[in-house]
Amino acid sequence: MADLLTAPPATASAPPPPPRARGARRARTTLIGWSFILPNFLGFALLTLVPVLGALALSFMEWDSYNPPEWVGLDNFERFLNDESTLIALRNTAYYALGHVPLTMLAALGLALLLNRRLRGVGFFRAAAFFPYVTSMVAVAIVWNMLFDPEFGPVNQFLQFIGVDSPPGWTTSVDWAMPAVILTSVWRDMGYYMVLFLAGLQAIPTEYYEAAKVDGATAWQRFRAVTLPGLRPVTFLVLILLTVQSFKIFDLIVVMTDGGPGRATLVLSQQIYRKGIWEGEFGYASAISVVLFLIVLVFTLIQFWFNNRRERS
Amino acid sequence: MIRRRMLAAVGLAMATLLPLTACGAGEDEAEGGPVELTVAVWSLASTPEFQTLFDAFHKANPDITIKPVDILAADYPTKVTTMLAGGDTTDVITMKTLADYVRFAGRGQLADVTDLATKPESAKLAGLDQYKQDGDKYYALPYRQDHWVLYYNKKMFDTAKLPYPENLTWDQYVEAAKKLTSGTGDKKVYGAYQHVWRSVVQAISAAQTGGDQLAGDYKFFAEQYRTALALQEAGATLDYGTAVTQKTGYASMFESQKTAMLPMGTWFIAKLLSEKKKGTTDVDWGIAPMPQRTGASGVTTFGAPTAFAVNKKAKHAAAAKKFVEFAASVEGAKAIAGIGVVPALKTDEVLQQYFALQGMPTDELSKKAFTPDKINPEMPVSDKTAKVDTILNEEHQLIMSKQKSIDDAIKEMESRVKSEVG
Numbered sequence: 194m195a196d197l198l199t200a201p202p203a204t205a206s207a208p209p210p211p212p213r214a215r216g217a218r219r220a221r222t223t224l225i226g227w228s229f230i231l232p233n234f235l236g237f238a239l240l241t242l243v244p245v246l247g248a249l250a251l252s253f254m255e256w257d258s259y260n261p262p263e264w265v266g267l268d269n270f271e272r273f274l275n276d277e278s279t280l281i282a283l284r285n286t287a288y289y290a291l292g293h294v295p296l297t298m299l300a301a302l303g304l305a306l307l308l309n310r311r312l313r314g315v316g317f318f319r320a321a322a323f324f325p326y327v328t329s330m331v332a333v334a335i336v337w338n339m340l341f342d343p344e345f346g347p348v349n350q351f352l353q354f355i356g357v358d359s360p361p362g363w364t365t366s367v368d369w370a371m372p373a374v375i376l377t378s379v380w381r382d383m384g385y386y387m388v389l390f391l392a393g394l395q396a397i398p399t400e401y402y403e404a405a406k407v408d409g410a411t412a413w414q415r416f417r418a419v420t421l422p423g424l425r426p427v428t429f430l431v432l433i434l435l436t437v438q439s440f441k442i443f444d445l446i447v448v449m450t451d452g453g454p455g456r457a458t459l460v461l462s463q464q465i466y467r468k469g470i471w472e473g474e475f476g477y478a479s480a481i482s483v484v485l486f487l488i489v490l491v492f493t494l495i496q497f498w499f500n501n502r503r504e505r506s
Numbered sequence: 507m508i509r510r511r512m513l514a515a516v517g518l519a520m521a522t523l524l525p526l527t528a529c530g531a532g533e534d535e536a537e538g539g540p541v542e543l544t545v546a547v548w549s550l551a552s553t554p555e556f557q558t559l560f561d562a563f564h565k566a567n568p569d570i571t572i573k574p575v576d577i578l579a580a581d582y583p584t585k586v587t588t589m590l591a592g593g594d595t596t597d598v599i600t601m602k603t604l605a606d607y608v609r610f611a612g613r614g615q616l617a618d619v620t621d622l623a624t625k626p627e628s629a630k631l632a633g634l635d636q637y638k639q640d641g642d643k644y645y646a647l648p649y650r651q652d653h654w655v656l657y658y659n660k661k662m663f664d665t666a667k668l669p670y671p672e673n674l675t676w677d678q679y680v681e682a683a684k685k686l687t688s689g690t691g692d693k694k695v696y697g698a699y700q701h702v703w704r705s706v707v708q709a710i711s712a713a714q715t716g717g718d719q720l721a722g723d724y725k726f727f728a729e730q731y732r733t734a735l736a737l738q739e740a741g742a743t744l745d746y747g748t749a750v751t752q753k754t755g756y757a758s759m760f761e762s763q764k765t766a767m768l769p770m771g772t773w774f775i776a777k778l779l780s781e782k783k784k785g786t787t788d789v790d791w792g793i794a795p796m797p798q799r800t801g802a803s804g805v806t807t808f809g810a811p812t813a814f815a816v817n818k819k820a821k822h823a824a825a826a827k828k829f830v831e832f833a834a835s836v837e838g839a840k841a842i843a844g845i846g847v848v849p850a851l852k853t854d855e856v857l858q859q860y861f862a863l864q865g866m867p868t869d870e871l872s873k874k875a876f877t878p879d880k881i882n883p884e885m886p887v888s889d890k891t892a893k894v895d896t897i898l899n900e901e902h903q904l905i906m907s908k909q910k911s912i913d914d915a916i917k918e919m920e921s922r923v924k925s926e927v928g
Binding site: 341366452453467473 | 745748750893901
């Protein structure tokens with residue numbers, strides 16, 4: 194960076210300054226460069242890097258935040274494997290991700306295809322689809338909770354209207370609480386990813402479609418042969434973003450179900466919060482967060498690997 | 507530049523802390539000079555009991571002024587923990603919960619106030635027992651204690667031609683609730699509203715059967731759960747699932763006259779008084795003792811005390827003790843009773859003043875409800891409390907939303923407490 198700033202432009206015709214002055218100037222520009230990076234870097238270091246390294250260290254210790262931490266080696270990770278609640282949280286997190294990622298992608302892509310046309314008032318519809326994303330997560334959770342109310346909620350009233358005899362209890366039912374949370378999060382997130390897909394769609398040259406049409410390709414063939422390959426970079430980005438976001442799910446669940454009923458929607462990030470902040474076991478909580486980090490990392494690496502292989506082939 | 511700014515920030519922080527620590531350093535109250543006492547409290551503006559106590563204390567001790575150290579209620583435990591760990595010299599620390607108290611006392615951060623607690627007048631303090639540590643030592647003195655009573659809507663009882671709920675057993679409570687339920691849809695009013703907290707079922711059954719919520723044997727919950735589910739089955743209370751999904755507030759249920767009975771803590775009295783004064787509700791209410799087990803003698807309920815403690819590193823230990831004693835005394839009790847807060851000291855004189863408050867029900871039943879024979883702790887305090895609380899709460903949700911039978915859930919509570927808490 195500093196070299197880029199100090200390197201004279203190739204066309205510069207001015208004679209090079211004397212060596213000493215040049216050294217001083219270089220030092221000054223370096224300093225200026227640093228002063229630009231420093232605020233950001235300090236914030237990152239203090240608020241992200243240090244806590245992350247601290248959590249990594251803590252995961253090998255036992256610490257209640259009062260007494261000095263005690264080194265326990267891999268005990269916390271061993272406990273992870275034997276702790277029923279944490280394993281349930283792991284399973285629930287996977288359940289959520291498996292539901293949330295593909296459904297959001299489908300919904301977002303569908304919306305994008307629908308709204309990528311010259312329609313009257315398309316701007317309005319795009320904004321409407323995007324709107325849930327700018328709404329506060331807490332508000333979304335509370336409103337959807339009301340919609341999902343087993344007795345008075347419009348969702349069940351509608352289901353009864355169309356002839357479902359005993360509609361599910363949604364967030365009060367062990368089996369339906371997670372689907373309810375997934376539906377809500379898909380509804381909230383699809384608008385954002387729709388925008389990404391829209392951008393991707395608009396980057397596909399229209400000539401391809403025209404050429405395909407001339408060749409007599411059906412709409413489905415055009416979609417498979419032109420749209421999907423053209424969207425691949427965006428799809429990859431959305432996949433990664435969604436995966437990371439899914440594994441980190443916290444706020445929606447805390448407000449909607451608080452992990453309940455029982456442990457039906459308890460997820461890893463909530464378990465980390467409970468163990469650390471609530472029960473004062475910071476070592477164990479750190480170990481869970483390290484595992485969560487590794488899971489996300491592995492998934493992301495696998496996705497990169499797949500993407501690279503496909504691009505090469 | 508950043509470093510300089512950080513230095514400036516640190517300097518500013520130190521400068522604001524200095525007056526706190528430097529004031530009166532080396533002074534001794536015995537000299538009789540004016541003292542500025544610092545007291546750690548939460549959300550001063552919305553918790554009027556503190557300023558009321560401070561004013562009353564200053565009036566009685568004109569040479570001592572009180573400087574509150576105001577902390578956001580939600581941050582209070584963490585903030586005080588950090589303060590004490592850092593050797594802070596704030597003189598008086600409010601013990602918001604028993605769990606906090608046990609932690610601070612156990613780590614030797616509070617001064618011994620056994621001499622105050624063993625004075626004959628302290629024997630009348632409700633909740634004092636729960637501050638006993640290491641056998642016979644006390645490190646805090648309670649000044650308020652909330653316990654659970656049964657709120658009821660007089661008009662709804664009159665309309666149903668039912669006697670006010672005196673000496674109810676739980677079965678009679680369910681029967682009364684069924685009779686008081688009427689209407690459908692939006693117009694439906696319930697005979698009782700059982701809030702969604704696990705305490706509504708679990709703490710009361712522990713208190714009334716002598717069961718221990720930490721011990722890992724939970725058969726004593728069963729009967730209370732049958733009562734709670736019977737109410738729900740009969741439609742005499744708002745369905746648990748609805749209450750959870752709609753985040754129903756117990757206050758709004760009672761104030762908007764959607765329920766005839768409401769088991770709740772005495773803290774709700776101050777709110778009812780002020781809402782009524784403001785005109786946001788016109789409910790004609792009274793309080794009755796909590797329903798009891800069949801065959802029980804006397805009135806047993808549960809509650810939670812709040813206390814003041816002296817910091818071991820206090821700058822003005824003598825004045826701090828004076829304040830702690832004052833808050834638990836008749837004067838202190840009268841001061842907070844005057845704004846509808848329930849004092850730990852419930853002498854006749856204090857009660858008289860309490861029931862003389864404008865808007866307070868004055869009938870004998872309400873007065874009786876106010877002085878139960880026994881107030882057991884809501885949840886015993888130990889290092890296991892938080893973990894057991896999580897487990898009991900999760901299984902409570904499953905029972906109340908009918909995802910699990912009472913027996914299965916109790917078995918699950920027992921095995922989980924055994925394996926996860928040990």
